[in-house]
Every structure is written in C-alpha cells, then in structure tokens.
Amino acid sequence: MIKLFEWAESFVAPAELELQRPFIETAHQLLEQGTGAGHEFLGWLHLPSEFDLVELERIKRAGQKIAKQADVLVVIGIGGSYLGARAALHLLQHSFHDFLPSSKRSLQVVFAGHQMSATYLAELLEILDEHEVAVNVISKSGTTTEPALAFRVIKQYMEQRYGTAEAANRIYATTDATRGALRQLATEVLYETFVIPDDVGGRFSVLTPVGLLPLAAAGIDIEALLAGAKRAEQELADPDVHKNPAYAYAALRQILRNKGKTVELFVSYEPGLHYVGEWWKQLFGESEGKDGKGLYPASADFSTDLHSLGQFVQDGARVLLETVVKIKHPRKTIQIESLPHDVDGLNYLANRSFASVNDTALEATILAHGTGGVPTIGLEVEDMTELSLGYLFYFFEKAVAMSAYLQGVNPFDQPGVEMYKSNMFAMLGKPGYEKTRVER
Numbered sequence: 192m193i194k195l196f197e198w199a200e201s202f203v204a205p206a207e208l209e210l211q212r213p214f215i216e217t218a219h220q221l222l223e224q225g226t227g228a229g230h231e232f233l234g235w236l237h238l239p240s241e242f243d244l245v246e247l248e249r250i251k252r253a254g255q256k257i258a259k260q261a262d263v264l265v266v267i268g269i270g271g272s273y274l275g276a277r278a279a280l281h282l283l284q285h286s287f288h289d290f291l292p293s294s295k296r297s298l299q300v301v302f303a304g305h306q307m308s309a310t311y312l313a314e315l316l317e318i319l320d321e322h323e324v325a326v327n328v329i330s331k332s333g334t335t336t337e338p339a340l341a342f343r344v345i346k347q348y349m350e351q352r353y354g355t356a357e358a359a360n361r362i363y364a365t366t367d368a369t370r371g372a373l374r375q376l377a378t379e380v381l382y383e384t385f386v387i388p389d390d391v392g393g394r395f396s397v398l399t400p401v402g403l404l405p406l407a408a409a410g411i412d413i414e415a416l417l418a419g420a421k422r423a424e425q426e427l428a429d430p431d432v433h434k435n436p437a438y439a440y441a442a443l444r445q446i447l448r449n450k451g452k453t454v455e456l457f458v459s460y461e462p463g464l465h466y467v468g469e470w471w472k473q474l475f476g477e478s479e480g481k482d483g484k485g486l487y488p489a490s491a492d493f494s495t496d497l498h499s500l501g502q503f504v505q506d507g508a509r510v511l512l513e514t515v516v517k518i519k520h521p522r523k524t525i526q527i528e529s530l531p532h533d534v535d536g537l538n539y540l541a542n543r544s545f546a547s548v549n550d551t552a553l554e555a556t557i558l559a560h561g562t563g564g565v566p567t568i569g570l571e572v573e574d575m576t577e578l579s580l581g582y583l584f585y586f587f588e589k590a591v592a593m594s595a596y597l598q599g600v601n602p603f604d605q606p607g608v609e610m611y612k613s614n615m616f617a618m619l620g621k622p623g624y625e626k627t628r629v630e631r
C-alpha cells in the first residue's frame with residue numbers, strides 16, 4: 192500500500208543496498224524478538240493486530256458522548272500526546288472543515304498545552320464561551336509542564352462554567368495506568384480515563400487512546416485507521432529489503448547519511464500532509480538524534496515552499512536529502528478548462544487535471560534537485576483515507592525503529608529532552624531542583 196517510487200538511484204548503487212542486508216536482518220530479529228536496545232518500548236509493534244476490542248468500543252462510545260455533549264473539544268497535550276491526532280485531523284477532514292455548515296461538520300477540535308503562550312490560551316478561553324465544551328487532557332507522565340499548566344487554567348474554566356460535577360463529566364484524561372499527577376487527579380475527581388500503555392512511547396502513541404479518542408470524537412473512522420495499520424504490520428514484517436519498503440527507506444536514509452546527507456526534508460504536495468510532517472519530525476528526531484548522530488528532520492510543503500526554500504534546496508549547502516510523500520488519488524479533482532480568450536496563457540494545460548499538473552511539478556522538482564545534488568526518496572500513498580493514513584503511521588514507526596538500529600542508537604529513549612526541563616525548573620525555583628547548575 193506504500194510504493195517506493197524513487198530510490199535516489201543516482202546516489203545509491205544497488206550494491207550498497209545489498210550490503211545493508213545482513214544488518215537489516217539482524218535489526219529485524221532484534222525488533223521481532225524484543226532483544227534490542229529499548230525493547231521495553233515495543234508495544235507499538237503488534238498494537239494494531241492485538242488491539243483490545245473492548246477498549247476500542249469504550250473509546251468509540253466516549254467519542255460519541257463527547258460529540259453529543261460538545262461542539263468544541265479542547266485537546267491538551269504536547270509532542271507525542273497531540274501531534275498524531277492533529278496530523279490525522281488535518282489530513283482526513285475537509286480542508287475548510289470549520290467553515291462547513293454545522294450539519295456537514297463534526298465537532299471542532301482545538302489544541303492547547305503544546306506551548307506556553309498566554310495570548311493563545313487567553314484567546315482560546317475567549318471563544319469557548321460561545322460553545323459547548325469538552326476536554327481531553329493527555330499526558331503519559333502526567334507532569335509535563337506545558338499541558339499541566341494549560342489544564343490547570345482550563346479545568347478552572349470548566350468548573351466555574353459547568354460546576355464541578357458536570358465539568359468532571361466533560362473532562363476525559365488519557366494517561367498512565369497508575370502513575371503521575373494526572374492519574375491521581377483523575378481518580379480523585381472521577382474523570383473517565385484512558386490508558387497509554389507502559390510499553391508505548393509518546394511519539395509511537397498515535398494508535399492508542401492518545402490519538403484515537405479525539406479522532407473518534409471528531410467522527411474519524413478509527414477502526415479503519417487501525418485496519419490500515421494492521422495491514423502495514425502484516426505487510427512490513429518481511430526482513431527482505433526488496434520486499435519491505437519501510438526497511439528500504441530506512442536503509443537508504445542511513446546510506447545517504449553516511450554520504451553527508453545529514454538533513455532530511457519531508458516534502459508533500461498536498462497541504463493536508465503538513466501535520467503528518469510535524470508528527471514525522473518528532474518521530475524521527477527523537478528516535479535518531481542522539482549520541483552525536485542522526486539526520487536532522489525538517490519539513491516543507493511544496494510547491495508553496497519551492498517559492499521560499501527552493502533556492503536553498505537547489506543550490507545551498509549540499510547536506511539535504513528529500514523524502515517526498517505523494518498521494519496517488521487526492522480527495523478532490525479539478526479539471527482545467529479551455530477558455531475562448533487565452534488571456535492568462537494557460538490553455539496549453541486545458542483538459543489536464545490539477546493533480547496531473549501537481550504531479551508534473553513533483554517530477555520536475557525531483558529531477559532538478561537531483562541535478563543539484565539532492566537525492567529524493569519517494570513514497571506513494573494510495574489516498575487520503577483513514578486506511579492509508581493508518582498504514583503510513585505504522586510504516587514510519589517501523590522504518591524509524593529499523594533506521595535507528597542501523598545507525599546504532601536506541602530508537603525508543605529521548606535523554607536529550609530533559610536538559611532544558613531541568614534548567615527551566617531550576618530557574619523557576621521548582622522544589623527539588625535547587626542544586627541543578629544552569630550553564631550559561
């Protein structure tokens with residue numbers, strides 16, 4: 192269901208890929224047998240095929256309840272606790288969903304707790320008064336500062352507006368099964384809760400209640416999303432690099448990294464994929480960027496950004512590789528018509544579709560960037576449906592696990608995100624951080 196339509200052929204010889212074969216087979220065994228670094232976080236690997244169906248029904252029921260009680264759902268979370276849902280909504284919903292007549296749209300999902308802007312939060316509170324509101328607060332640790340701060344404010348808003356009992360009826364907590372401040376609070380005030388499994392890290396959690404509950408509330412077909420991921424789980428279980436595009440993608444990235452391509456640009460020609468790029472950046476950046484190694488994950492929306500970043504990609508520092516995600520069948524088509532007076536000079540495109548022009552831009556860009564020394568890896572996704580997106584999520588999860596093992600790092604930890612936190616806590620005077628030395 193995902194086709195590798197570009198292999199960076201002029202940059203990587205078939206023999207180089209062949210040389211990766213034994214390493215891929217070894218890393219595959221580490222993953223399948225659960226014996227590699229970080230093996231305690233392999234819960235995502237068979238999650239689609241082993242999903243607890245009773246829990247799935249409970250998520251769907253809660254989603255329906257939210258959709259009945261609210262027309263705005265505030266999703267509070269950061270990093271892996273919000274990017275997956277945001278990516279899915281952005282791709283799967285109508286491009287102008289919030290402007291559709293109410294009969295044609297589902298509830299609106301707004302995000303909070305993914306930064307600490309007072310302006311953003313205060314202005315969010317301003318608009319909530321006009322709506323019926325529900326809240327899904329998501330934090331695996333239950334202690335992350337950004338969502339915890341936002342939740343403190345929004346919880347107070349909900350309690351003042353609805354009263355304590357009704358606020359509790361409208362607040363849903365997704366967190367660890369037993370640990371953390373959020374779990375403790377949810378138990379005390381009786382929120383409905385959903386569990387982020389211990390063995391699934393934040394950036395791998397989109398197919399757990401973290402992603403599924405807000406998506407279900409927004410009317411997304413979460414069963415189809417899981418079905419797509421399940422299909423990927425089955426199809427991407429082959430250790431043969433020529434039969435497993437996720438492993439081929441992983442190997443190509445590592446070969447190109449060894450050739451000095453240290454920045455990977457996630458590129459799409461459909462704006463709906465913008466937040467898939469954001470999700471992908473966390474997945475790859477946190478999984479691989481460690482021990483002084485890794486490809487820096489960046490993203491761009493083409494052809495928009497060809498008019499801003501295009502110069503650099505074509506001609507700037509030669510550190511880039513491009514991963515293009517192409518949608519084979521976009522959700523909508525527009526046919527270009529011939530006009531009697533060809534004032535804009537575009538009649539030469541008559542009878543072509545926008546999609547075919549967009550695809551030509553893609554092909555032309557791959558050629559141009561290749562000539563400029565930027566290799567492209569091309570991934571073709573069937574369409575913009577739940578099934579295809581579920582497949583794509585799993586594809587990247589499997590690819591990053593393989594790629595990190597090939598690179599020789601633990602894919603599942605993120606020691607590097609702690610330092611800013613301990614500096615910040617020390618500077619803010621958080622109890623317990625008195626002795627932390629802040630370097631300037």
Ligand code: PA5
Nearest residue numbers: 270271272330331332335393394
């Ligand atoms: O990948 C990770 O673990 C992090 O980026 C987390 O997703 C992020 O920090 C949010 O953490 P939590 O869900 O514990 O609030």
